[in-house]
Amino acid sequence: MIETVVVTGGGTGGHLKVADAFIDELFKRGINIIFIGSSNGQDKFWFENDIRIKEKYFLDTKGVVNKKGFGKIASLFNIFSKTIYCLNLYFKYKIKVVISVGGFSAAPATFASILKRDCNLYIHEQNSKMGKLNELTSKFATEVFSSFDDNSLVKDYPVSNEFFNSSRVREKVKTIAFFGGSQGAVCINDFALKVASKLNEMGIKIIHQTGKNDFERVKNEYKRLNINADVFDFSKEIPLKMSKADFAVSRAGASTLWELCANHLPTLFVPYKYAASDHQYYNAKVLKDKNLCFLQREDELSEDYFFEALNSDIHKISIELISSINPNATSQIVDIILKKS
Ligand SMILES: CC(=O)N[C@H]1[C@@H](OP(=O)(O)OP(=O)(O)OC[C@H]2O[C@@H](n3ccc(=O)[nH]c3=O)[C@H](O)[C@@H]2O)O[C@H](CO)[C@@H](O)[C@@H]1O
Structure with missing residues (x-):
């Protein structure tokens, strides 16, 4: 019986809307929700005051893909330290399920789910071309859902009713x-x-x-x-x-x-x-x-x-x-x- 689920990801409305759909569904089922996003981007605007979410963490993470040289190294180190932070949270709350909706906000919580051996990672890829983070982490996922992929177990997009x-x-x-x-x-x-x-x-x-x-x-x-x-x-x-x-x-x-x-x-x-x-x-x-x-x-x-x-x-x-x-x-x-x- 799963008591607590981590939902991670964001940055822009497209990712956050899907996170919102999962939060809504999990909340209706009486499951505790921990949201892990970024303090940069729109994550706080969407979820800071959301009463459906039990614990919220807005970590200081930024995208790595467009960075070069020292900026890239600094961003990677930052993600590494935030990953360790998430891993500690997972041990504290005995997390076994992490749902990632992608975007740079999702990086630390997604990597931590891969490092914790008894934790299952599920990814929702929104777009027809896979994002960089999902490309990297999807091989470790228990399941990847996408409306543009014929192999997805659910092909419909999580659009609100x-x-x-x-x-x-x-x-x-x-x-x-x-x-x-x-x-x-x-x-x-x-x-x-x-x-x-x-x-x-x-x-x-x-x-x-x-x-x-x-x-x-x-x-x-x-x-x-x-x-x-x-x-x-x-x-x-x-x-x-x-x-x-x-x-x-x-x-x-x-x-x-x-x-x-x-x-x-x-x-x-x-x-x-x-x-x-x-x-x-x-x-x-x-x-x-x-x-x-x-x-x-x-x-x-x-x-x-x-x-x-x-x-x-x-x-x-x-x-x-x-x-x-x-x-x-x-x-x-x-x-x-x-x-x-
Ligand atoms: C510039 C960029 O890289 N954009 C990406 C971003 O788009 P973007 O953040 O624009 O995302 P989408 O168009 O997918 O979704 C926007 C969401 O915000 C909602 N909304 C919008 C306006 C408004 O006034 N109120 C409101 O609630 C919409 O109903 C929708 O649910 O994420 C999408 C999903 O990964 C990607 O496909 C886009 O390419």
């Missing part, structure tokens, strides 16, 4: 949503402002998530254009915002991508071009190959392509999105984890 519950089949574009991922995307913000007046003339309403850094500028631009759009920097009510929209323009971060599918919302994806191994492009390409979305690289993003997409058969795409993902992936994954441990 709210996105399924508020889903509907779209008929006609009356409202458009622009989503920039957890941090916002200047290129999507600029594109939205470029097409806003035409959308307004067409009677199409605009919902726009800008990200924190670009919020004031975008809000003021809509004001200058005299357009009454629903503009916000970050919202906990994304399911509601999505359900109101009939079409979306979005980054192709994995969590957002599968939430859009669960909501049956036809989307034009504009992948973040600097994502590791171009994974956002390949995330969206899996849907594009099945004609379930529109896809354009940010350097090629054109108004013509966008308006053509708006005028296409979005009803058909919306219907076909119904079978692209099933609910309850998180509970299926947790069932497997508890059975194997």
